[in-house]
Amino acid sequence: MMIASRVIVRGVVQGVGFRPFVHATATELGLSGSVGNSALGVVIDIEGDGEAIDAFVARVRNRPPPLARVESIEREDSPPLGRQGFCIIETDAGAVGRTLAPADVGICDDCLRELTDPSDRRYRHPFITCTNCGPRFTIIESMPYDRAATTMKRFPLCANCAAEYVDPSDRRFHAQPIACPECGPTLSFVEGDAPAVTGEGALLRARSLLRDGKILAVKGIGGFHMACDARDDRVVHDLRERKHRPSKPLAVMVRDVREARALGVVGDAEADAMSSRERPIVLVAKASGYTLSPSIAPGIPDIGIMLAYNPIQHLLLGLAGDAAGPAALVMTSANIGGEPILYSDDDLERVGDLADGVLTHNRPILMPCDDSVMRIFGSGRQLLRRSRGYAPLPVAAPFDLPPTLAVGADLKNTFCLAEGAYVWPSQHIGDMGDLAVIDSFAASESHFESITGVVPHQIACDEHPRYRSSSWARSRSGDRPVRVVGHHHAHVASVMGENGRDGSEPVLGIAFDGTGYGADGAVWGGELLLATYKGYRRLAHLGYVPLPGGDAGVERPYRMALAHLWHAGLDWESDLAPVAACPPREQSVLLHQLATGFGCVDTSSMGRLFDAVSSLTGVRQSVDYEAQAAIELEGISRGVDCAPSRYTFDWVQSDDDSWTADPRSVIRAVVRDLRAKVPADVIGARFHESVAHLVLEWAIRGRELAGVDEVVLTGGVFQNPLLLVRACALLGEAGFTPLTGLQLPPNDGGLAYGQVLVGSSS
Ligand SMILES: [Zn+2]
Numbered sequence: 001m002m003i004a005s006r007v008i009v010r011g012v013v014q015g016v017g018f019r020p021f022v023h024a025t026a027t028e029l030g031l032s033g034s035v036g037n038s039a040l041g042v043v044i045d046i047e048g049d050g051e052a053i054d055a056f057v058a059r060v061r062n063r064p065p066p067l068a069r070v071e072s073i074e075r076e077d078s079p080p081l082g083r084q085g086f087c088i089i090e091t092d093a094g095a096v097g098r099t100l101a102p103a104d105v106g107i108c109d110d111c112l113r114e115l116t117d118p119s120d121r122r123y124r125h126p127f128i129t130c131t132n133c134g135p136r137f138t139i140i141e142s143m144p145y146d147r148a149a150t151t152m153k154r155f156p157l158c159a160n161c162a163a164e165y166v167d168p169s170d171r172r173f174h175a176q177p178i179a180c181p182e183c184g185p186t187l188s189f190v191e192g193d194a195p196a197v198t199g200e201g202a203l204l205r206a207r208s209l210l211r212d213g214k215i216l217a218v219k220g221i222g223g224f225h226m227a228c229d230a231r232d233d234r235v236v237h238d239l240r241e242r243k244h245r246p247s248k249p250l251a252v253m254v255r256d257v258r259e260a261r262a263l264g265v266v267g268d269a270e271a272d273a274m275s276s277r278e279r280p281i282v283l284v285a286k287a288s289g290y291t292l293s294p295s296i297a298p299g300i301p302d303i304g305i306m307l308a309y310n311p312i313q314h315l316l317l318g319l320a321g322d323a324a325g326p327a328a329l330v331m332t333s334a335n336i337g338g339e340p341i342l343y344s345d346d347d348l349e350r351v352g353d354l355a356d357g358v359l360t361h362n363r364p365i366l367m368p369c370d371d372s373v374m375r376i377f378g379s380g381r382q383l384l385r386r387s388r389g390y391a392p393l394p395v396a397a398p399f400d401l402p403p404t405l406a407v408g409a410d411l412k413n414t415f416c417l418a419e420g421a422y423v424w425p426s427q428h429i430g431d432m433g434d435l436a437v438i439d440s441f442a443a444s445e446s447h448f449e450s451i452t453g454v455v456p457h458q459i460a461c462d463e464h465p466r467y468r469s470s471s472w473a474r475s476r477s478g479d480r481p482v483r484v485v486g487h488h489h490a491h492v493a494s495v496m497g498e499n500g501r502d503g504s505e506p507v508l509g510i511a512f513d514g515t516g517y518g519a520d521g522a523v524w525g526g527e528l529l530l531a532t533y534k535g536y537r538r539l540a541h542l543g544y545v546p547l548p549g550g551d552a553g554v555e556r557p558y559r560m561a562l563a564h565l566w567h568a569g570l571d572w573e574s575d576l577a578p579v580a581a582c583p584p585r586e587q588s589v590l591l592h593q594l595a596t597g598f599g600c601v602d603t604s605s606m607g608r609l610f611d612a613v614s615s616l617t618g619v620r621q622s623v624d625y626e627a628q629a630a631i632e633l634e635g636i637s638r639g640v641d642c643a644p645s646r647y648t649f650d651w652v653q654s655d656d657d658s659w660t661a662d663p664r665s666v667i668r669a670v671v672r673d674l675r676a677k678v679p680a681d682v683i684g685a686r687f688h689e690s691v692a693h694l695v696l697e698w699a700i701r702g703r704e705l706a707g708v709d710e711v712v713l714t715g716g717v718f719q720n721p722l723l724l725v726r727a728c729a730l731l732g733e734a735g736f737t738p739l740t741g742l743q744l745p746p747n748d749g750g751l752a753y754g755q756v757l758v759g760s761s762s
């Protein structure tokens, strides 16, 4: 029977080849009608045989284009109008609404093939893209997503490209950022005051600069990278000096999985993650024949590897037949210290100051976006930074949300906008200690409002009275309510929400991190919370230890070790590593502070306990980057057999009916082992085992008290793979269901999502 149907498809359906796909599918099934974008999503008016329409809808649901995400399909039937043919309706410029802006996508196999095919008209074209790949989020100025709303609008299509753009059978049909050598952007290479070299010459110069052991800045998708030969220790040192980044690990870029396997232990799961369209940096163990500069990831067993994800990077690494150049490049964001990544053409001079030469181009980057970072653990993936490739795609909300902005935390900041069934986490913004980062936060936030269409009616922020993110929220709130959310409550809520829990049943939330402002004014960070979105009860925490001198205690782990020794009633004997590391004058000031409590704040931080043990075992006395002491302790402990012993936390019941796990018993046992000449790696392994067992003991206690067996593991400490894998195994054996983040990081980068959920539940 002939009928007509209106089909409305919602989800990620713009900029992913959806309309061409609809056109091709309808034509194949002999249906007539039209397809267009609207405020509602993709609207398809279609008519023909009823069974063919059923088949059409099934195809849309089950086999959409690779980058599409179909969230819902509505269909309404009516009598046929006798339309002929099928057409694509141009986007109405006034249409705005809940269509989702797409994320940047790594170069696809088809484009890579054309890039290397001398007979293709886009052979060696640095800006080759198609419907299935290329920049999106970083070039979109506004929604709906069309070429005129991207930074590609300044490059009118040539006749050949225009023909592809309107040909429904072409892979570039309605692909917005396409270009070719005739009509696209151009590369240029700048070195000092010399005149710029353009085109293929620019690439040749850039590659010879790298070959000569110099530092190249190269404009990519979300900003400038600084690149150098990853095998050349001298130039890696030089790069670290220019970036003011003494030892924080640097990522390495190679061409493909085969080359990645020469550098790291890349299993199937790691290979899949690396070559996924998001192309994150994947952390893997260094391979046994590791030959890169030892300065790339000093002091740790892992290395971060990413595959080339845009054509410029492939050309830089060289195609078959090109003069040999470095096969592995250090690729790190171009910035100094904690400043935001440089991305704009206005930044060219600063980029030029950092590097020996700059490979740039004239396709503007509108939104900066750092590379994402991931680790595979067990059968799961853990995103440590969710940014390029993921932003600005939303994650699902576990319940219907009012229009909300959550501003996140001050470290590893990301924010979230939310409304209805969606939460949009931003790209990685950075550490809010830097004024330029706060500016970048504000710019990204207003851009996110425009591309999501969310007008927040409330703002959620952290409880910390001195967080810059929180004061930003208060200063911008106007007459909108500001929802203040406890730090660790937000951590737990974030994991609950990602796992689809609606909050009607509480979970046991174990939040281990470095620093979070607690409800009693102490620095929390070793917490067991019985939590729903509406509230929480603190069932247990790590016993308080005085943290002397705030930031100094974080930057110099020996201070934390001395505080733990003092707290445990142990003398500062000179053979102990933290005592030897602390200058005598600093010792006397510290002792005075601890004795009087002056300049000290109580902390239950698990991150600081890792610091103290790292210092005691002589692993790390002062840090150049966050969590360095704990990361290096995990590094030496991994794979070490600590049987049969571990340490135990004594349990103390507090006045308020909660329990504290006393770190003093562990510190005393560590010192006993040191005196007995137990090697540092064995002590480290025993300590990890102890903390994993503490997780289990807390879960058992929580189950006895509340009858709950879902256990959320969250907070930056759970980025520790040894601890996370062991804790999950122990919980599983004891019949618990461990819950961890799926897309959002366990560190403060995942906090804003939890703030949204708690802030919307009061
Ligand atoms: Zn492609």
Ligand SMILES: [Zn+2]
Pocket (backbone or CB within 6 Å): 157, 158, 159, 160, 161, 162, 179, 180, 181, 182, 183, 184
């Ligand atoms: Zn062209």
